[in-house]
Amino acid sequence: MKKIFYSILGMAVVALIFVANVASASACFYGHYQPEVPESLRK
């Protein structure tokens, strides 16, 4: 059970890093509010 939980956490991290990269690569992510982009993702 614990193994499944940790693999889900791992998949969530991969998905979130993908979202962060897609969102920072675009000029805007649909909405009218833009959160602060982290320095490491600024291009």
Next chain:
Amino acid sequence: MEPNLYRRMAFYLCQQNRLPPEKEYELAYAMEVLLINILNLLLTLLVGFLLGVLPGTVVSIMVAAAYRHTAGGAHARSPWICAAATMIVFPSLAYLGTYLAAGPDIISRIIAAAAALVGIYAIYRFAPVDSAQAPIISPDRRKRLKRYSYVVIGILISAMLILEVISFWRLYAITIQVCAALTIMWVSFNLTDTAASFWCLLDNQH
């Protein structure tokens, strides 16, 4: 939601997966982007559904997402102002589009043609529009986003032309066309300096 909550969740994920500390900011950013946009999307669709213009609202959201993705635009400083504005603007555009689509064909043609011209001009003159929170640093990236913006507006104009010649389900096709055209005009307006002042004014009311 509080930014600290995103940070705490990101910190937990980083610890569990033994990631470097800088990834914590990226995870928190992704969570903020996802949660705010999903919440916005659901509330906007709900308002569209309650007003009886759900298909038009879906079209408006899709067009705005595609256009703003590459062209950018003015933003609110507060997520709550953004949520309120999104919930009002897109269903309103859908409502207006549905109403105008029921009128004479010439009206929808004029709106579609105006949207195409306004969209191309706005991209030529302003796109891509960045913000202090997400600056476009690289000139190459700026050029690329401008090029992609032309591609997106080209696809949207082509879609409007195809909808013009569709003869079956005529009213639905025209409704989609007018909703898309009105959304193009709204997003194009958001590229201007006037829109930046408008959002600033809204922020100051908060």
